[in-house]
Amino acid sequence: MDLSLKKTLLRYMLEADGDDVFIGKVHGLYTSRGSIVLQTVFQLLAGIDLPDGSSEEHWENTLQHRQKMMHRLERNISITTALSDYLQTQTEFLHHPRLIEAMQYENVVHETIHDNLTGLFNRPYFDEAYSQHVSLANRYLHDLTVIFLDIDNFKDINDTYGHLAGDEALKQIASVIDQEKRESDIAARYGGEEFVLLLTYTDNVSAFVFAERLRKKIETLDFCYQNQIIKLTVSGGIASFPLHSEDPQQLLQMADNAVYLAKGAGKNRITHFKEEKRRYLRVKIHQPVLAKELDFHSSQTFTGMSKDICVGGILFENDESLPLGALIKVRIPVTEGAPLILIGKVVRVEAFENGKYDIGMTTSFKEMDKIANTEIAGILHTRKVTE
Secondary structure, eight states: OOHHHHHHHHHHHHHOSSHHHHHHHHHHHHHHHOTHHHHHHHHHHHOOOOOTTOHHHHHHHHHHHHHHHHHHHTSOOOHHHHHHHHHHHHOSSOSSOOOOOHHHHHHHHHHHHBOTTTOSBOHHHHHHHHHHHHHHHHHHTOOEEEEEEEETTHHHHHHHHOHHHHHHHHHHHHHHHHHHSOTTOEEEEEETTEEEEEEETOOHHHHHHHHHHHHHHHHTOOOEETTEEOOOOEEEEEEEETTTOSOHHHHHHHHHHHHHHHHHTTSSSEEEOOOOOOOOOOEEOOOEEEEEESSOTTOOEEEEEEEEEETTEEEEEESSOOOTTOEEEEEEEEETTEEEEEEEEEEEEEEOTTSOEEEEEEEOHHHHHHHHHHHHHHHHHHHHHHO
16 A cells, blocks of 8 residues: 555645546646556545556546536536445445545544654655655666664663653654655654655765754754753764665665764764775674873873774773874783783774773784884894893
């Protein structure tokens, strides 16, 4: 069932100035989108699914039946009345018709496709609309961009202020998204604290400009809960069709992966999807580490705790910040009497509310080789002097 098309037709029906106007709008949609429009009309007005390939014939018969009824009764006949009479007297599709107020039906449709908490579309609706729009983009060769937004430190908000505060934060951010997006954009709560936007006819660069504006708007949001000011920020990821992928599921995954890149780069930022160049296996390891800046004989030695390690580097938690780009040496006690020593540059520093810092270091094999050669040369020199 095409929920977006059904919602459009329902709006046409409620807003049209007479049935002839509504029929004209249906014809316009049918011309651009085909028989799916007429299939949806029968679903909307009668709640039936016609056999494939029969909707055009039955729609034309319904219009002719309406004209005959108006001629015989010498008064206007609504398309709903004509369709109901046609289906009961000329077909076997409608056996037990019943009346339902259009506004009540609209409320049912709204609840079916919207998230109850935020008012944005829900995930089932987004998944269906997304699939349709990617097909259209592929057919007509136009751009389309997906943006994922994830609330930073959302668990801390729930843990510190309670889940009602978390719910209010979700509603506040959803309100900003709804205000900033275009009418043609589709915004949905994808799950938990994650939102997704589908920007049709939008390339990667234009989407980034929009996403960055949205991020800044959320960052400056005055969110007060029970007299407590709560800072809200989001991290976002962007992937575009056909720039990054023409496969719908892969495109979604790329945008979602870009969120993790934004989180890893310090949060509160928007990141384009890019291919992962790292080819190293990361291993979780929780061991005390000693970190010290090189080239400074009097520099302080810091005590931290490792988080994960790979051939390309190490991530560890520290009580003190270290300058980006600093050359450091890290000692990890792997086995008794044989610590692992890594040397490299600080490429990531991320501060947390508990006063701790995540320090990311990339391994510099060049520096390790240089220091090893220096130490070996020193050992050989000492032996030579002793002899």
